[in-house]
Amino acid sequence: MIGRVPAPPGQKLDFNSLKAPANYVPGLGRGATGFVTRSDVGPARAGPGPGDGGGDNKEEGTEEVKFDAFMGADAGVFAGGEYDEDDREADRIWESIDDRMDERRRERREALMKAEIEKYRAENPKITEQFADLKRQLGEVSESEWEAIPEIGDYTIKRQKRETYAPAPDSLLTAAANASGATGGATALDVNGLATPAGSASSVASLTDIGEGRSTVLGLKLDSMADSVSGQTVIDPKGYLTDLSSMKITSATEVADIKKARLLLKSVITTNPHHGPGWIAAARLEELAGKLNVARELISKGCEQCPSAEDVWLEASRLQPPDLAKAVLARGVAHIPDSVKLWLAAARLERDKAAQGRVLRKALERLPTSVRLWKAAVELASADDARVLLSRAVECCPQHVELWLALARLESYDNAKKVLNKARQAVPTDPSIWITAAKLEESQGHIEMVGRVINRAIKSLSANGVVISREAWLAEAESAERASPPMTATCASIVRDVIGLGVEDEDRRRTWMADADEMGRKGSVETARAIYEVLQSTFPGKEEVWREAAKLEKAAGGGARLDALLRRAVTYCPSAEVLWLMAAKEKWLSGDVPGARGVLAEAFAANPDSEAIWLAAFKLEFENSEPERARALLAKARATEACSTPRVWMKSAIVEREAGDAAAERGLLEEGLRRHPAFWKLWLMLGQLEERQGRTDAARTAYAAGIKRCPECVPLWRAAARVEENAGAVGKARAVLEQARQRIPKRDDAAAARAELWLAAIRTEQRAGSSKAADTLLAKALQELPASGALWAEAIAAAPRPQRKTKSADALKRCDQDPAVVSAVAQLFWADRKVDKARAWFNRAALLAPEVGDYWALFYKFELAHGTPESAAEVARRAREREPRYGERWTRVAKDPRNAHQPVEALLKKVVVDIDTLPPP
Structure with missing residues (x-):
C-alpha cells in the first residue's frame, strides 16, 4: 500500500491519526468520484507532491527549495522526473550533433568574423x-632640416597659478591712520592739496574723503593744463573724448588669438624670410590689432x-599715406x-x-x-588722342582683337573698313572681326552687303581651321539684336548661315x-x-510653322x-482653317469688320464645308x-448637308433665345434633337427653356x-436634380443625384465627373439646411476621391x-497643384489679413487655370479691396487676354x-457681384 507506515513491534497502528496519502480520494474504490476545489487548496497553497511526508517536521506555509545539478532551480517544478542513463545517452547524442554542426559552420563563421x-x-x-x-619618413630627415624646424612657443594647457590680492577694509586703514595721528608722525592731504599735521581741525578723517580729494586735485591739474599753453601737454577735451570713442576695445579672447597668430607669423617670416605672403599676413595682423606703425615697419622689411x-610692394603702398606710397611704388618699379x-x-x-x-x-x-x-591709357585720353594711342597699340599688340575693334569704332567708315581688313589679316581666326564688319555695313544702310x-x-x-x-553664332545673333541700335539684318544673316550647321x-x-x-x-x-x-x-x-510664327508675332x-x-x-496652306480664323479674328480685333468678312469669304471659297468657318x-x-x-x-449652314452639325443647331437656338422668340427656339431645339439625339447640350437647352417658361x-x-440618351452626362443629372429641388422635392433631388453616382462608372477618367456629382449633393443638403448630412456626404466623397481639389476646397470652406x-x-x-485648393488657401489668407500671401496665392491659382473665370473674379475682388486701382486694372487686363470660359459662377x-x-x-x-450675393450653383 502506497504511503503506509509500518507499526513498531508490539504496537497497533492507529490509522485515523495518520495523514492521508497524496491524491487520496475517499471512497474511490467503491466507485465514488472525487474532486478538489479552490477552497480546499487555497489561493497560494501548493498541492502535495510525491514523497511528501505529510509535513510533520515543517512549519505551516513553508516549503523546502529543491535544486538539482541538471535541472537547476526548476527541480521543484519537475520533481517527479528521474534523470536516468537513457537521458544521459540522449544528451550525449545531442551534444555530438551540436558539435558536428558547429564544426561544419566554424570555418565560414571565422572567415566572416x-x-x-x-x-x-x-x-x-x-x-x-x-x-x-610618417614615422618611417622621419629617418630620412637630415640634421640641418631638424635644426630648421621653428619653435612654436609654449602652448601648455596647464593652469597657471595666479596671485590674488584682497584690499584692506576702510575700518582697518582708518584705525591705522588714527593710531599714527596720535604720535604725530603722519600727514594728510586737505582739499586744497596742502600738507597739514594730522590730528588738526582740518585733517581728513575718512579714506572716502581722501579719494574725493584726489579726484578734485586731478581735475584742477587737468583744467590748469588745458588752459595753459606753456605746459608740457595741452589737452583738448573734445578731441580727447573723440580719441577715446575711436579706440577699439579688444576682448581678452581676441588678444590671445592675436598673440598666437603673431607668434606663428613671426615663425613663418623667420624661417622663410623670402616668402612674400608671410610678410603681408604679418603686416595685416598688426593693422588689425591697431598697430599701424608696426605694420609699416614689417612690410618695409618684407620689401627688403x-x-x-x-x-609686397602693393601692400606697402596701401599702408602708407598717399605721398609716401608714391615713393614706395617708385622703389618697387625700380626693382620690378x-x-x-x-x-x-x-x-x-x-x-x-x-599725371x-x-x-x-x-x-x-x-x-x-x-x-x-x-586700355588704361586709352580710357584717360580724349577721342583724338585715343585714336593715336590705339594706332600705336595695334602695332605693338597685333594679336589682341579688342584693340582693333576699339580703333575701328573711333575711325570713319572708310578708315574702319581698312582697320578691320588689317585686323582680319593679323587675326584670321577671330569671328568677332567679321561680325563687326557686318554691323558696320548695316549701320551705313548697306543691307545687301551684310549677308555677303x-x-x-x-x-x-x-578655311583657317576654325x-x-x-x-x-546664334548667341552672336542675339547680341546683334540687343545692340543699340538693333542690328536686325546682321542677326538674320547669321541665323540663315548657321541655323543648319550640324x-x-x-x-x-x-x-x-x-x-x-x-x-x-x-x-x-x-x-x-x-x-x-x-x-x-x-x-x-506645314501649318504648324505658320501657326507658331503667328503666335510669336501676336x-x-x-x-x-x-x-x-x-x-x-x-x-x-489654304486648307488650314485655323490660319483663316486667325486672320479674320485679327482683322476683327483691329476694328476692320469688312476686312474680316472678306477674309472669311475667301475662307469659304477655299473650304466650303468647314463648320469652323x-x-x-x-x-x-x-x-x-x-x-x-x-x-x-x-x-x-443648316441647309448644307456637310455643315448641319449639332453646334450649328445649338448656335441657331442661341440666336432665337437672345431674340426672345421661345417658339422658334423650341422648334430649332426639337428639330436639332431629331437629327442629333446624342448631343446633350440641346437637351439641356430644351430643359432650361421649359424652366424659363414655368413648365416644370x-x-x-x-x-x-x-x-x-446620355447617361454619363453630369450637367443633365445636375439640372434634373435642381428642377426637383426648386419644386420643393429635396428628397427626389437626393435620389436623382444618388442614382447619377451609381450610373457614372468609378474610373480614373470619370473622377472629375463623380466629384462634381458629390459636390452637387453636398450643396443640395446645405441649401436644405442639413449641415450634418452635408458633412457626412463630404466625408464619404473625400474617402472615395481623396485627390479631388474641388472637394477639398469645399471642405476648407465648410470647416469651422x-x-x-x-x-x-x-x-x-x-493636391498642392490644384487651382481650387490654391484659391481656397488664398481666401484663407485673405480672411487672416495676410495680404501679400493672399495675392501670391490668387495669382498662382489664376496661372494654374487661366481659362476658369471664377479665379480671376476672386483675384479681381481681392485687388479691389486691398490693392490699388492700377493693380485691379492689371488683373482685368490679364483676364481679358486669357478669355476665360469656364467656372461655376462664370458660366452662370x-x-x-x-x-x-x-x-x-x-x-x-x-x-x-454674384460672389457677394448668391451661393455657389
Missing part, C-alpha cells in the same frame, strides 16, 4: 597606424627681403620694372588725369606689349522649332523671327507684320449686332429623355474657422441672356 574585424580596423585605424608612414614680389600692377597702382595714386597719363605713357615705354596698360560679309566669314573661318559653333535633314523642322521657341521665351524676337523665316522657306506647306504686338504673315500663310462667320455677325445676317448664315413637368421630361488651417494643410498634401453669369455680348471686364464685375 575575420573579414568584419579587418573592415573595422581599416575604417578605424589606431593613431600609431595612421602615422606609421622680397624685392621681386609685387604684392616689368610689373603692370605696380605701374597701374602708381597711376591711380595720381590725382589728375594728366596719370604721364605715368602710363612712361609705363608703356617700358612695357609696350601690355594690353592692360594700353557673314557668308564670307563662314567660308574664311572654316570650328563654327552653331550655338555660339543638323540632320530629318531633324531640321523639330530642331528649328525648338530653337525658335527658346528664343521667343528669352525675348529674342528678331532671332526667333529669323528662324521662322528659314522654316517658312524650307517647309512652306505676342510681339501684331499689327501689319502679323497681317502680312497670315496672308502668306493662307496662300501656302461657318461658325466664325456667324460669330462675327452675332457679336457685331447683326442678328439677321447671323440667322441667314446659320440657315444656309416638361423640363423633367426633357432632362429624363436627355439622361436616357479654427479647423480651416488643418484642412488646408491636408488638402495641400493631397456669362450664359445669362441679359449678359450676352458683354466684354470680359463687365463679366468680371458681374461675377464679383
